[in-house]
Amino acid sequence: MRTIQITTPENVQVTYTLAGAGSRFLATLVDGFVKVLVLIPIGLALSAAGLWPKSLDAVGPWVAGLAVAAVFLVFEGYYLIFETVWNGQTPGKRAQSLRVLRDQGLPVDFRSVLLRNVLRVVDFLPIFYAVGGFMAVMNPQGKRLGDLVAGTFVVVERPAAAQPAGPHESAPAADPPAELDLSLVDLSVLSDDDWTAVQAFLDREAELDAGTRTRLAAALCEPLMEKVGLPAEVAQHRHGGVLRALAGEMARRIDA
């Protein structure tokens, strides 16, 4: 899984996951399918108007001309229109949760979309994106020729549904003991690894069964309480709650 890091003007680093050549190719297959699908309503509309199927001569010059223009627009303008209006996505890309971004992580603008799609004919050579696919595999940012010239790259967006919503509604009932007051506790003695362990536990405790949860909480909490100088009885066997209180206190101090 290749990633790319960009730095925002706030000097914050954001990490994007680059899309692999496989997902991108699948996306183009879906797009090809959709292109054909779009023509069906056009055909139906023409049918309904009694204009099709007839030979192009019979329908009159203007309809024929417009029909050809419509087909051209659908086939050649497809990527151009969708990637501009849908902020870097096409139906195929949506299906694969992909998005086109400009080099600084900025959303695409019309000119970069135009550039990367004009270059598409070269990327497609000799057949089925052989050149583009090769470039995308070899290039460290996964760029095909169109991306190189336009200054874009394609990322995988983690679908929002897969992300945890924060505190789990089904969180176990272990609350910290009522008398637990952490405001004077020195939290600086806890290392980064300690905090990572605490957060990892809190992220996933809802997935654990009750027995494992209690055991893990105790195993985690007791050494931490010792480091911090809390006597063991304070926990009253509600180790999960103590861990949550520790994390909460830390967050409170950071945000304050």
Next chain:
Amino acid sequence: MAHNEPQDPWGRLEALVSQAERGGIGGLSGEELLELGGLYRRAAARLSLARTHPLGTAQRERLNTLVGRAYGQLYRAPRQPTRSFRRFVLEEFPVAVRLNWRFLAAAVLMALAGATAGLAVSGNEASVSALFGPGAANELRQVAQRHAGAGPKNWLPDDARPMASTLIITNNLKVSAMALALGITGGIGTAAVLWYNGLMLGVVGALVHQARADVDFWAFVAPHGVLELPAVFLAGAAGLMIGYALLFPGRLYRGEAVKLAGRQAIKLLMGAGLMLLVAGTIEAFFSPVPEVPHALKFALAGVLFTCLCMYLLGTGRGLEGEPGSDHSPIAQWLAASAMDAEGTRRSRNEEAVEGG
């Protein structure tokens, strides 16, 4: 972010970002916008802090994605289609053409080389057949002969005109796009496209001359040709710009140079596209009309060409260069790029002022 807080503090940020992604940043109210900005900064700071005060992996990933999305929404240039279009037509395009005149000249020369080759080759039956298919020379000669002689000629029946217009425009657009795209071959492909188009014109011109249909033919070609040919040359110039950047990136990394050139070159293609729309329409609906006397067609061609030159040479402020400054294409493109950014800023300010 605390686990013992009942609500999800980043939920509000998620909601605002999703709203902006769906309806555009302009769809948010003033307060929502301020809120979004504030939440974004808090989230970004928390993400930054996550290096020393770690979040859980899932949380960090979620925050990372959220910050990335919010960043994308807050820092994009607002879409101003009308204003951008006007600025493109009145400023960016003519300035870009003037700036890159050397590439345009090179494109013209390549096409001329092809045309000369075409003239030279057209006497030779075998070569013409090789280039355009067997019997092509005869066919072309017959067509030319049919149109030679006295009387006005109808080159295109009324019925076929709308279809012809569409086909002409789409074909020209494809050829132009190809000319730009092949710039990635270092300009070789672009040169080939230009040379080949010149060749075809040369051969056709020579055969028409052999059939003594010159005046008829050129009267037909002139009204749209004066727009169509420059458009193809512009597309060729665009491709050559990209090829040049690939081969001679100067002080920039090759990738940076190609990106810079691409962004400048695409302006030429966009302008060429507009010219081709007009040219294709003229080619189908005006050029073939027999009732219009040749003199009028040539006159119109002359007027169109003059207007085109006046437009390209006179519109828009140019780039001022200090004497002795670097005049290499890369340096000029960097200056042009800075001007583009300035123009976007000005447009946005104008809009902000007008919006009240």
